[in-house]
Amino acid sequence: MSKMIHCISPVDGRVYAERPTLTLAEAEAAVTRAGAAQHEWAGRPLDERIALVKAGVAKLGDKKDVIVEELAWQMGRPTRYGGELGGVNERTDYMAGIAAEALAPMVAENSNLFERRIEREPHGIVFVVAPWNYPYLTAINTIAPALIAGNAVILKHATQTLLAGERLAEAFHAGGVPEEVFQNVVLDHDVTEDLIGQRAFGFVNFTGSVRGGQAMERAAAGTFTALGLELGGKDPGYVMDDADLDAAVDSLMDGAMYNAGQCCCGIERIYVHETLYDSFVEKAVAWVEKLKLGSPLDAATTLGPMANRRFAETVRGQIADAITDGAKALIDPKLFPEDDGGAYLAPQILVGVNHEMRVMREESFGPVVGIMPVKDDEEAIAMMNDCDYGLTASLWTADSERAARIGRRIETGTVFQNRCDYLDPALCWTGCKETGRGAALSTLGFHSVTRPKSYHLKKVTK
Template sequence: MTMIQCISPVDGSVYAERPVLSLDAAKAAVERARKAQKAWAKRPLEDRVQLVLKGVARLNEMVDEVVPELAWMMGRPVRYGGEFRGFNERSNYVASIAADALKPIEVEDSQNFARRIEREPHGVVFVIAPWNYPYMTAINTVAPALMAGNTVIIKHAAQTLLVGERMVRAFVEAGVPEDVFQNVFLDHDTSAALIAAGSFNFINFTGSVEGGRAIERAAAGTFTGLGLELGGKDPGYVMEDADLDAAVDTLMDGATFNSGQCCCGIERIYVHESLYDAFVEKSVAWVSNYKLGNPLDQETTLGPMANKRFAKLVREHVADAVAKGAKALVDPKLFPADDGGAYLAPQVVVDVDHSMAFMREETFGPAVGIMKVKSDDEALALMNDSQYGLTASLWTKDVERASRIGAEIETGTVFMNRADYLDPALVWTGVKQTGRGGSLSVLGFHNLTRPKSYHLKKVTA
């Protein structure tokens, strides 16, 4: 029997393992979901919304189990308390807009005609969730999909093997029917076979660019709807009128929190020459205050990366940049817990340029490159010199300037004076190799449903 294992970054042990479903067993799960979907969709919308919210509340009651599990599985320090704040905010917001987002568009209701557009659930939605924020990224699709009348099958990354199992347990205990929300453990071949067979009506995947390509290849010719949130190399731009201390605090947090393992983490920063030296000095001091260590220790502020192979890539990117003339400014002696494996010290790198992989490829770790710029045009060209486009963070007191520059940035979200935040009222989307589609907001509901038109001619005397 093939097993999926979660290797803990805390100590390298096997923290959890589960048997892989056979293709026949996986098909049976999909069939149960399909049979359950029509009855689920016929329930009143408010009933579905309330059951989802009860599931969210039930998961909150599991906090004492969930938080240390996350530390063991992917290394986030327990002091940060899991992902409940964002998880709850997103769930509550989509619940609050569900009725408006899904209500029919009335074109005409006259003596002669009734014309309207309604939103109809796709059917069975397959959610393939990542390990870096396994609860928050999953709920982005799970909550609105269920509220809209879809059934959901969820598959989590091996690194956070227990998350889908725990989410489903919470929702079922809260009253969501078992076949409406199911967790599965699948290998890549079985997942690809299900997708290629057109088993799902919509697929949402958050993960690597290569993972997205594999899903597109598997789905080719099936016309299955896809939502793909893939790589990122998000920039920050600090203009000469920025609040320097606020920019350092937010951008360094955005670059290093969760050991830099954030889809919208800041990976490269462009600073106006008038603030550059001060920004770099303050950034190095800020990052140097981290305490790297065991995530189960309440004093730890920076845990290990989720897997030693992820840390290896970060070290390779930094080393390559240094070999090409860059300078790494954070003293590694400040972080004795850096073991050359999953435990990795944060780093600030200067004298970088776009010939370096460190400034062009996704690093996904607690290391950030900083470049000096002379003008908005130079910063804009550098920000757009990327194969990715998820978010961009602009720092200025001038809203009109930020809006003007933001209009030229090839990205999904433009931030001004903040970073690394997902606003559930705004669609979460990207361009270029960051992916396609969008989650949350009214548009997220639209992506999880299809329009159906009604043109009804009334019988008149």
């Protein structure tokens, strides 16, 4: 029997959308349809698949105004920021542009005696389990290359962004991608795990919590299904003694507070060289105090509610525990009257923090950041690596060689110099430790949604 999934809006606490889940039999039928359609799709010329995928993204762009308002109601992002479609276009265009080269055979020999080559073959059906915080950007990272490479795609979107999956499916179908080749489904956890356990998919991409990633691995155990897992993060920023202080404050605080701190690669802890520490903290406080917390539908709002009341409660608990343990909160919550104990949460900067505190060790995924002074690079490296996660690290210095040298010693997936909180589609999006495993975007993103197949063709019989 199916059950109802509800999206509770963080704006006012009402049920904004609800959908019935598929039964296991209904979900299996969707997989069967995808498998039957995938072979014809993979047989189409690459240029045709690219054109249809880009047409689908263009159709998505036609719905921008509707999508922006829906995002505000579903997960709280202020409408002033205009949604995610700029990044969706950038990533799709880049992946489309490198597809021919990324998917081209690797030729070892082509002589009158032998053809020896490695081709990239689609997995068949790619299952995308997408998160709510960037429901279009994170999904397109896998959807676009998977379809371009000749896979069928089944998308399961997060409860908090139920409508995002429907909008993606509508757009791709309107652009010409066959309905069976791209399907949006609403599933509960049990049916999801059953499908994975049945080896229904050739590749599963999951973006979400560490606990969710562990559930995916358990479901896939023994099936040898390929998994891509982007899980938690606790990304650090390090401001060195030669940094451009104003630029560092502006970027790192935006990286900590944008989207109410609900960014996979958002800045959650900052280490500042002791010679710049006091100035950095003073400027950071002034930066945060200019934010306006309020309804995401208000054009003046720069900080909306968190996506769910329980997410805000987690952050409130981390802040309270830190203060109990000796940390000092620098932002007066009275400056942000919308902070009502619900999903609307005042931003916060904490000093006097240490790595014994949850707020400096556990993922916060909210508008809070702890700032610590460090005496040198060695201490900063030790602090940055003292973490269960490894997604990105943001280094602020005028010396690129110094940044690269430090970057090689940081346990992370991406090293930034003088920027943060960004995905470059030309580079591999990956992580280590409890952030997960796998690769998205870049040429390696195409390798994730395909498998190698070798051809050793002997042209003579002697």
